[in-house]
Amino acid sequence: YVKNTKEILEKASKERYAIGAFNFNNMEFLQAILEAAEEEKAPVIVATSEGAIKYIGKGDIETGAKLAVEMVRTYAEKLSVPVALHLDHGRDFKVIMAAIKAGYSSVMIDASHLPFEENLRETKRIVEIAHAVGISVEAELGKLKGIEDNVVEKESVLVDPEEAKVFVKETEVDFLAPAIGTSHGAFKFKGEAQLDFERLKKVKEYTQIPLVLHGASMVPQDIVKLANEYGAELSGAKGVPEDMLKKAIELGINKINTDTDLRITFVAYLRKVLSEDKSQIDPRKIFKPVFEQVKEIVKERIRIFGSSGKA
Numbered sequence: 505y506v507k508n509t510k511e512i513l514e515k516a517s518k519e520r521y522a523i524g525a526f527n528f529n530n531m532e533f534l535q536a537i538l539e540a541a542e543e544e545k546a547p548v549i550v551a552t553s554e555g556a557i558k559y560i561g562k563g564d565i566e567t568g569a570k571l572a573v574e575m576v577r578t579y580a581e582k583l584s585v586p587v588a589l590h591l592d593h594g595r596d597f598k599v600i601m602a603a604i605k606a607g608y609s610s611v612m613i614d615a616s617h618l619p620f621e622e623n624l625r626e627t628k629r630i631v632e633i634a635h636a637v638g639i640s641v642e643a644e645l646g647k648l649k650g651i652e653d654n655v656v657e658k659e660s661v662l663v664d665p666e667e668a669k670v671f672v673k674e675t676e677v678d679f680l681a682p683a684i685g686t687s688h689g690a691f692k693f694k695g696e697a698q699l700d701f702e703r704l705k706k707v708k709e710y711t712q713i714p715l716v717l718h719g720a721s722m723v724p725q726d727i728v729k730l731a732n733e734y735g736a737e738l739s740g741a742k743g744v745p746e747d748m749l750k751k752a753i754e755l756g757i758n759k760i761n762t763d764t765d766l767r768i769t770f771v772a773y774l775r776k777v778l779s780e781d782k783s784q785i786d787p788r789k790i791f792k793p794v795f796e797q798v799k800e801i802v803k804e805r806i807r808i809f810g811s812s813g814k815a
């Protein structure tokens with residue numbers, strides 16, 4: 505169990521590869537992610553959003569954070585690969601404190617919806633607290649398009665590399681998520697997929713710290729098609745193409761947040777299993793083949809990110 509996410513990201517940054525940061529909301533997703541990392545001999549970051557902590561704790565934040573830490577620690581101590589537990593999109597001070605208190609390896613303070621100075625101040629405050637207890641911190645600059653915790657960003661506001669330089673220097677944040685054109689969910693990009701690689705290159709040059717790509721799911725069209733064949737309605741779903749992910753990694757992305765690809769895989773295969781095994785009522789027999797597929801998609805991502813064999 506990695507105490508401090510910064511360690512594994514600094515190594516990735518030096519060697520120009522990326523670590524997957526995969527979100528989980530329950531035991532089965534966590535199992536699939538950790539099995540994938542073990543089989544790929546890859547360091548891995550598992551992440552919970554604030555919504556996931558509330559879901560795991562049935563509304564009680566302390567319970568959710570504690571249970572997440574206990575589940576991850578218990579599984580991770582059996583594995584040969586380093587595992588970090590990260591709070592994704594921390595916004596509520598109470599939730600960030602609960603995650604730190606429970607023993608998370610790192611926390612994200614997501615104040616990118618605020619004006620620059622306020623984002624800087626909020627981030628600085630969390631960094632001071634987290635660093636005092638040896639926890640790493642991620643912050644975000646610029647805005648992702650789409651829904652972020654029901655804050656509807658009409659247009660993505662791309663990161664300003666000059667601001668990033670000042671922000672990182674002033675806050676001493678450990679890793680930064682620069683908005684370069686991605687968005688959360690299965691419907692990214694209005695037209696053609698495109699990322700602002702020029703900005704990314706400058707942000708890496710000016711900050712020299714590990715960088716994070718949010719909204720990085722690839723949205724595999726074969727799995728979207730399968731889901732739709734079994735009754736899902738996901739037409740028009742679009743993600744980040746592999747060549748763009750690889751270019752982003754070459755230019756300095758070292759943590760890649762992936763949630764939607766696991767969700768789509770889960771939904772496609774759950775629909776398939778339920779429609780094919782019509783008399784099955786044992787959840788273990790339903791979930792086993794479904795999470796086998798979730799594990800496979802995580803392994804595929806880890807290979808694309810270049811962290812296979814890096815443990």
Ligand SMILES: O=C(COP(=O)(O)O)N(O)CCCCOP(=O)(O)O
Nearest residue numbers: 553555689718719720721761763764
């Ligand atoms: O950047 C990403 C993933 O992006 P993706 O959607 O491309 O996978 N993430 O940060 C994961 C976002 C998880 C959202 O969680 P809740 O629904 O619980 O609030």
Ligand code: NA
Nearest residue numbers: 591592593612
């Ligand atoms: Na994050």
Ligand SMILES: [Zn+2]
Nearest residue numbers: 688718719761
């Ligand atoms: Zn995100």
